[in-house]
Amino acid sequence: MIDLVEAIDEKCQGKDNRRVLVEASICLIALARFDRLDQRMENAGPWVAEMDSIDVEIKSRIDKLVSIIQEILGEQEDETFYIDRFYIRLYSTPEPDHRYRYYPFLIGPIVALALLEAGKSRPDARYVEQNLSFVHQTIDTYVEEISDENPYISEQRGPASIGDHTWIAECLQCYAEYPVNEIKQSAVIRGKVSRKVQKKMVLFTFFVIVLIGATVLSQVTSGWTTTIWSAASALLGATIAEMGLPHPLKAD
Amino acid sequence: MSTTRVKNRFGVSPEDIEEKQRAAKRTRRLIQDHVLDDAVTADESSHVSKSIVRDEFAWGQYLNEGIHGIGTYGTAAALQILSLGEDDRYLPSELADDRDEILHRGRTWLDRQWCDPASHTQQRFDEAVVYRCVAFCLGISPDESGAKRTNSSG
Structure with a gap:
């Protein structure tokens, strides 16, 4: 056999x-x-x-x-x-x-x-x-x-x-x-x-997943950048105020 | 109240499969009915089995003497069909008895063909190994015939 x-x-x-x-x-x-x-x-x-x-x-x-x-x-x-x-x-x-x-x-x-x-x-x-x-x-x-x-x-x-x-x-x-x-x-x-359609579906699914992943990643990255910038700005402002100096980013 | 079936976009649901399974069982019984009817009629007339189609010898050569003698393959095929779903008691008792009798006689005949040195099959065995083996595998499966014969004799 x-x-x-x-x-x-x-x-x-x-x-x-x-x-x-x-x-x-x-x-x-x-x-x-x-x-x-x-x-x-x-x-x-x-x-x-x-x-x-x-x-x-x-x-x-x-x-x-x-x-x-x-x-x-x-x-x-x-x-x-x-x-x-x-x-x-x-x-x-x-x-x-x-x-x-x-x-x-x-x-x-x-x-x-x-x-x-x-x-x-x-x-x-x-x-x-x-x-x-x-x-x-x-x-x-x-x-x-x-x-x-x-x-x-x-x-x-x-x-x-x-x-x-x-x-x-x-x-x-x-x-x-x-x-x-x-x-x-x-x-x-x-x-x-059919198997041919299955292959196409796998490729399409992969492409969609990559696209969604890239979008989410960019959103997350953008959000983090804004947060970090805000935090840095606030920290800088607080430090400057503590030292009694004028804030460089604020006009008189 | 009808229930809503969850179907995929191809329209096949587990419930559909269950329906198909019931239809498959029903159709299998129809085939068995045809074979059984043919075998019983052939037995009564002791002649070539009657035809379910136009061809006179369409279902011949099993359990009855046809123009080519008793056919190993035809007998094995008929037994294989009749033994499907043996636990499924769909037949009236009279027909069930007929079926059991036909199965018993057919298996005995095949068994003798396999074992008896004087049988036609044994005498020509070397010339027909593949053909005979396929037939015997179909007609006698190890978990059915052996166990049943042992049980009935015991």
Whole structure:
């Protein structure tokens, strides 16, 4: 699994984004579920001493996979790909006659599921909240698509069509179980903003902070100067009056 | 009295998310209903499962003998869908019994395919490692099937 994560990281440049998303998501789901299983079993065996190193390793792999997914989602101008699917050819199907078959992976549900699983495994704002618009878009699409009157009709025909439904049902269930309290209001806002816009917002915020800081500083400095000048003037006046000399700043 | 929701400028509030979560659960149940209905009908007719779309074999190849035999992947996918939210008692008891029976038979079948040297899957396993592994990971998760079988046998 770890080798696979590194392989995906190395090869993701120049590859079909849909393929990278599906491969990274599959790995992420597997790691996140293993992680949760691992956490439940942490008191169960003699290998507890190794838990810390396993923990760090899994977390870094999850971070890496989420960043790969997030980068593609952030750069994607056309977001319609979330209803698209990526087909994996079943080369390993035993019957030669069946090797022309493909198994479909619905990109939206599988990516959303992966992010949700990662978020459930290790609560971290980056995993779900920053990609919340994508998750919501996917959920909304399939909730609207599937109703009592209109069962979802997969574009994929044949026995493999149930694969589409598996990913959708898994994604919906994972979303329904996601702890809503962990989705903070600020994160909801952040999730609707693309990474490019986020960068611009950071720069704009920085500029505004610098501007406000400069204004406040100048006001403070100006106030202090006036105060110091007044105090110095009063002290000088008092000293001169004490000495019985005429005040140099006052006319007769 | 209606409460005012605090929304950000994109119109998404925590309450909106809760509504979306309820809708997601409702839609997941609809998918399960379709799969369950299809599986029960197929079982009764002992033939290729009925279609929910125009394609005659659209949902075939699980728990029933189709033109390609029983499908490992189709069976695993159906079990995965039916086992979602098992604690969520939304089904009438009769359908819940059907679902539990289908889950039990499906898991037993997958288990036998995995373990029995005489099974079709075992005989062809070396030729189908990736395909089979994905199917088995979907159909039998370690925290469900093993625990339930242990509990039921114990």
